[in-house]
Amino acid sequence: MPEANPMMPHLARIEEIVAETASGDVKTFRVQFLDPEVPFSHLPGQCAMVSVLGVGEAMISISSSPTRPRPLELAVKQVGRLTTRLHEMEPGDVIGVRGPYGNHFPVEDMKGKDLLFIGGGIGLAPLRSLINYVLDNRGDYGKIDIIYGARSPGDLCFKRELYDEWPAAPDTRVLLTVDRGDEDWKGAVALVPHFLEQVHPDPQGKVAITCGPPIMIKFTLESLKKLGFADEQIVTTLELKMQCGIGKCGRCNIGSRYVCLDGPVFTLAQLKAMPAEY
Amino acid sequence: MGGELKTASGGMTGVRSGVGSELAERAAGLLAGGEVRMFLGYGAGRTPLRVRPRHVLRPEAAGGLVWNEFCAPSLAKYLLEEQEEEGRVGVLVKACDLRAVKRLVADRRVERERVLLVGVGCPGVVDAGKVEALLARAVPGEMVEEAGVRDGVLVVQTRSGVREFPREEYLLERCLHCEDPNPRDVDLFVGPEVAPWPARPHDYAEVAEVAALGAAERAAYWDRQFARCLRCFACRNVCPACSCRECCFDVWEPMWLPREVSVSEQYMFHFTRAFHVAGRCVDCGECERVCPVGIPLMKLNRALQKEIAELFGVERPWEPQEKEPLAMYTPDDPDFH
Amino acid sequence: MRCLERKDLRAFLDKLASTASLVAPVREDGVVVFRPVPSGEQVELDYVNPVRSAKEFFFPQTEVMFRFLPSPMASITPVEPDRQIVLFGIRPCDLAALSLLDEVFLGGDYRDAYWGRRRELTTLVGLACERPDESSCFCTAFGITPGTAEGADVMLYPAGDWLGVEVLTPKGQALVDGALPGAGEAGEAGERVKQEYLNRAVPLGERVRPGELSKELDDRFDDPYWEEASRRCLGCGICTYLCPTCHCFLVTDVAKRDDGVRLRCWDSCQFKDFLLMAGGHNPRPTRKERTRQRFLHKLNYFVHRYGRYLCTGCGRCVQHCPVGLDMATVIADLRGVTQHA
Structure with missing residues (x-):
């Protein structure tokens, strides 16, 4: 039965923990399965159910790209019981991981198009998986603009990539903004949706992919509409409480859709056809 | 038939x-x-x-x-x-x-x-x-x-x-x-x-009946009642004395009551509830009326009512009191040393 | 179809109890519930339906999924259900509910190991309904009848001083071969009795047929009815926990320093913390959203996903909801028909 039981986590060792933010409220966990044969291959946008045995499970989006499959990377913000326990752990500690779950960003449909990424705070985690996937398949995609914001400069995640790697990639721009700057901050000070309107991207031939806190997504969607993006050109992800991740526990439905099976990635066109209960 | x-x-x-x-x-x-x-x-x-x-x-x-x-x-x-x-x-x-x-x-x-x-x-x-x-x-x-x-x-x-x-x-x-x-x-x-x-006088006959059972029999009696409990919280939700802004049974940190349903957790739930409404239960019996599996919840409430009546000399413990016996303190409390 | 004299029914149950764990309806403090019984003597035969449905024998209120040594060391020991049971006296509505839950737990890309194993380990002996409760049973609204045997291994059809015994599966055959070796054939009389059960009218079911309701509900998410009806909801879990088709659960760990169990426990969409997220956001903050979720899930969302209504008309919510916010009432209200005769 163990092999055939989807509720059974695979044990995984934490190899490295990286504090992403100045306050340390977001950390990236690099993990390796104890059994290297564990079948776990994901696509950008998919999630993993992470166990701290003794505390419980939580659905976490995978921030590493499938083009760089191991270690698996999970960027986690400390918000509740489980994430607090996880943040107290150290390299060498063992957690449980099962998945991958959910759908993924439409990497095939995006081919040949320009990509506009709009992220806020920890919302960059799933986008990072896609960005690195696209950069590793650079020839398949057009120009890349990455708009990313956080409350303060210290709250920006994945700084090495933001400041060094991504700007150095061909035809790739990284545009940063913060809600509140500090004396060293030379970049934009604006909320993400306002900043997006200032950048004023042309919707022609583009797909916009946005992920961040619900309030940011709400206003970003409005800004994108103002800029002329069609509902089909806008892709976002939803987050809802989950218990099983496999469509059984009845927790994460929005109307007849289950976020764990049919999401987390939805186009705005799909979202508009669903009840606004998320 | x-x-x-x-x-x-x-x-x-x-x-x-x-x-x-x-x-x-x-x-x-x-x-x-x-x-x-x-x-x-x-x-x-x-x-x-x-x-x-x-x-x-x-x-x-x-x-x-x-x-x-x-x-x-x-x-x-x-x-x-x-x-x-x-x-x-x-x-x-x-x-x-x-x-x-x-x-x-x-x-x-x-x-x-x-x-x-x-x-x-x-x-x-x-x-x-x-x-x-x-x-x-x-x-x-x-x-x-x-x-x-x-x-x-x-x-x-x-x-x-x-x-x-x-x-x-x-x-x-x-x-x-x-x-x-x-x-x-x-x-x-x-x-x-x-x-x-x-x-009919409040003579607590139903309390005496259970109290008269031997310890093992009494435990078996409540084990059987609580084994039927669904933990649906209907008794709590209908109760006029259960009005906490946040009920301890809904708190996850610390988890006073796990969702796990076992004999000991059932006792934890029902006894905590009975003790929490003790002195404030208005004897309406709504908990027992709505219970879908027939648990005689009023026997618990009445057992405590009887204690309060006897210990504190409250004549009608089911009436909201001017001075709540379990919510006030005086130096001449029999338990004060 | 075989034939069993009614006077021999308890002996048949004794036989079942001697070969496997027998679970059957018993009357306990005036309430009928399914319980393990050591012999046929304790079995209650005069009942409409046990108050708690049969689902808990496949989806227990608390299920140990595995044992573990807690993180940070962490190791896992699988736990597998292993008790063989014969469940006697399950009604057609609860049988139908199991087939609906098979779709959820066994269908799709992920097969639930616990539900699957418990289904394999159980032999179901169904009992056709001699006297459906006219004020709460409404199975026929969903195409089920007092004699629908689908899902049973063996179905019994009471007929005066005898019962028709229909064997429906190899598991049922093995059970009947073992416990009723000498039973006679019921012949045409058996078929006639079965047909009577299949054709029996269930008045409330006729009155609250959902018809095209599922389609109509596509456009009724914002219907003021939800707000109005939900005002009387107590927010308890009676409806969801008694329901043979509700299956929401949560996953929780119970651990000591060097030992722990991961549990899955029933949960209810009617509880206010059901969707409360770690950051404090709650997508269904009031009674209105929670009431709407329960009924739309059963009457619309599930139909979109699985092509069937998620209700079998067992009538438990009708009987036990303290404020009359039950499936028959809501269907009647939404369709603008009356549920009273």
Whole structure:
């Protein structure tokens, strides 16, 4: 039965923990399965159910790209019981991981198009998986603009990539903004949706992919509409409480859709056809 | 078949149910005059033995209100949720329901001035669950077509005939103990006052019965009751003494009550609840009435009531007290050393 | 179809109890519930339906999924259900509910190991309904009848002083071969009895047929009805926990320093913390959203996903909801029909 039981986590060792933010409220966990044969291959946008045995499970989006499959990377913000326990752990500690779950960003449909990424705070985690996937398949995609914001400069995640790697990639721009700057901050000070309107991207031939806190997504969607993006050109992800991740526990439905099976990635066109209960 | 019931000789003739349209008129008037934004009363239920709570927001809708011997549910607990909205709420109360409202007011969870109490004299209400169980054994499956009270006897018509139930058999247990069926200190009173009937004393016989069992037998008794518990929280949700803003059973950190259902967790749940409402239980019996699996919850509440009555010399522990015995402290407390 | 004299029914149950764990309805403190019984003597035969449905024998209120040594060391020991049971006296509505839950737990890309194993380990002996409760049973609204045997291994059809015994699966055959070796054939009389059960009218079911309701509900998410009806909801879990088709669960760990169990426990969409997220956001903050979720899930969302209504008309919510916010009432209200005769 163990092999055939989807509720059974695979044990995984934490190899490295990286504090992403100045306050340390977001950390990236690099993990390796104890059994290297564990079948776990994901696509950008998919999630993993992470166990701290003794505390419980939580659905976490995978921030590493499938083009760089191991270690698996999970960027986690400390918000509740489980994430607090996880943040107290150290390299060498063992957690449980099962998945991958959910759908993924439409990497095939995006081919040949320009990509506009709009992220806020920890919302960059799933986008990072896609960005690195696209950069590793650079020839398949057009120009890349990455708009990313956080409350303060210290709250920006994945700084090495933001400041060094991504700007150095061909035809790739990284545009940063913060809600509140500090004396060293030379970049934009604006909320993400306002900043997006200032950048004023042309919707022609583009797909916009946005992920961040619900309030940011709400206003970003409005800004994108103002800029002329069609509902089909806008892709976002939803987050809802989950218990099983496999469509059984009845927790994460929005109307007849289950976020764990049919999401987390939805186009705005799909979202508009669903009840606004998320 | 399980039981024999007495056939009513007069059929359904002269069976009375309801006290006319006075209530509907008063409720409509209160809503039309803006004195209340909502009127909480009763509407017809799925069978003639049952009513359901009815929240009336418009004077035109007041016509659906009923008042009769089947109006068992207490509406007091709804006041808690309705306080979240602005405005005053009118609520129909029997004498026993008034104790529940007083409880919520005493616990500072409901503001008295935001409630318009409409009292009604109550002849005693029908325990539908009890009557349905008797019918199910005697005439299984048969639907109740008509029901009402005639000369203190409940008359029920099903396909196969008309049966009658004596008062002791059909009344809700709390009604047997009722000392005054007319609510006092209300804002309005509708209908006639009802003459009191000889009340059964609060002698805690049901508590003594369980207490008389040996320890092992008593444990087996409660194990069996609690093994049926669904942990649906209906007992808590209907209870006028359970009004915490955040119930300890809903707290996850620390987790006082795991969702795990085991004998020990069931004891934890029921005993915590009983102790928490001790001294504040108004003896309405709503917890036991709504329990879908027949757990005799009032035996727990009454056991504590009895202790409080004896320890603190409280004559009527089910009435909200001027000085709450478990919520105050004096140096002459017998336990003070 | 075989034939069993009614006077031999208890002996048949004794036989079942001697070969496997027998679970059957018993009357306990006036309440009928399914319980393990040591012999046929304790079995209650005069009942409409046990108050708690049969689902808990496949989806227990608390299920140990595995044992573990807690993180940070962490190791896992699988736990597998292993008790063989014969469940006697399950009604057609609960049988139909199991087939609906098979779709949820066994269908799709992920097969639930616990549900699957418990289904394999159980033999179901169904009992046709001699006296459906006219004021709460409404199975026919969903195409089920007092004699629908689908899902049973063996179905019993009471007929006066005898019962028709229909064997429906190899598991049922093995059970009957073992416990009823000498039973006679019921012949045409058996078929006639079965047909009577299949054709039996269930009045409330006729009155609250959902018809095209599922389609109509596509456009009724914002219907003021939800707000109005939900005002009387107590927010308890009676409806969801008694329901044979509700299956929401949560996953929780119970651990000591060096030992722990991961549990899945029933949960209810009617509880206010059901969707409360770690950050404090709650997508269904009031009674209105929670009431709407329960009924739309059963009458619309599930139909979109699985092509069937998620209700079998067992009538438990009808009987036990303290405020009359039950499936029959809501269907009647939404369709603008009356549920009373």
